[in-house]
Amino acid sequence: MSVAHRIAEQFETREQQREADSLGTWVFLATELMFFGPLFLAYFYGRTHYGEGFAVASGRTHVWLGTANTALLLTSSLTMALAVRASWIGRRGVTLLLALTAALGVAFLAVKGIEYRKEWDEALVPPFRFVFAGEHARAVEVFYWLYFLITGLHALHLTIGIGLVLWLALRARRGDFGPHYHAPVEMTGLYWHFVDVLWIFLYPLIYLLERWR
Amino acid sequence: MNPAPVRTYVLVWAALIALLALTAASAFVNLGAFNSVANLAIAAAKALLVAAFFMHLRRHASALVRVFAGAALFMLALLFALSGADYATRHIAPAAWSSPPSPTP
Numbered sequence: 001m002s003v004a005h006r007i008a009e010q011f012e013t014r015e016q017q018r019e020a021d022s023l024g025t026w027v028f029l030a031t032e033l034m035f036f037g038p039l040f041l042a043y044f045y046g047r048t049h050y051g052e053g054f055a056v057a058s059g060r061t062h063v064w065l066g067t068a069n070t071a072l073l074l075t076s077s078l079t080m081a082l083a084v085r086a087s088w089i090g091r092r093g094v095t096l097l098l099a100l101t102a103a104l105g106v107a108f109l110a111v112k113g114i115e116y117r118k119e120w121d122e123a124l125v126p127p128f129r130f131v132f133a134g135e136h137a138r139a140v141e142v143f144y145w146l147y148f149l150i151t152g153l154h155a156l157h158l159t160i161g162i163g164l165v166l167w168l169a170l171r172a173r174r175g176d177f178g179p180h181y182h183a184p185v186e187m188t189g190l191y192w193h194f195v196d197v198l199w200i201f202l203y204p205l206i207y208l209l210e211r212w213r
Numbered sequence: 214m215n216p217a218p219v220r221t222y223v224l225v226w227a228a229l230i231a232l233l234a235l236t237a238a239s240a241f242v243n244l245g246a247f248n249s250v251a252n253l254a255i256a257a258a259k260a261l262l263v264a265a266f267f268m269h270l271r272r273h274a275s276a277l278v279r280v281f282a283g284a285a286l287f288m289l290a291l292l293f294a295l296s297g298a299d300y301a302t303r304h305i306a307p308a309a310w311s312s313p314p315s316p317t318p
Binding site for chain 2: 019022023026027029030033034037038040041044045048049063067070071074075077078080081082085088089189190193194196197200201203204205207208209210211212
């Protein structure tokens, strides 16, 4: 048994150690929610005060790219959860599942990049390149400010997640994880799913406002 | 650790994709204010599925961990309720001097 496989001296049992790991990670995720929360509140304010303008702005987003991206991220959560499961019971395939998760994350970022490119071409990027004629120009500008701030922050989180998952894949290939030691995989999994949940809420808020018009 | 079978994970994923299709399709039908309600309800359902099964809050988390997860949501609700109450009840009165004077050449 290597050092990593032993229980840290402050814990009585392996279960207690896992409990502390989980609790610490959830506290971190709670602070992350406080970090993103005010941005959602800003959106809520805009949507309730300039509803019409936000709907017009949402109509200019690329709904099918956004939908495809949501499917990619949901699928990456499946592969991540299966990677955690495999590491729990010491099955092989952890490396492959982690690599797949990272690949799906990279695919998400690539699609997001295509979207940003399109928005740049359509001059919807305040304050650098924003041209919008019409009565809701100010509200549309506020929407796109929030859009780039929130999706950019989300993409940054995803990039960190991809880095962590790739690092775990390398360690899994070395055979670091098994039934007795898998905390890094499990805790990174929690973070990955949290980033997925953020996107689950961002998707309808960004892309689906009054699409029927 | 005795995890759920792979089948469970795949079924949860299938449910997530089905809910994604439902929310995307419903957005193209005019339901009035119910469009927003449906979108947010479906997003909450998806988040609940991810938290319960993928983040293991359902079977492999202690009551304490669940309380902490709930506390995060409670703090977010406080943020929305208290700040929102202010914004919802405050009348925005544009000042008479809101447009800045243009500089004289």
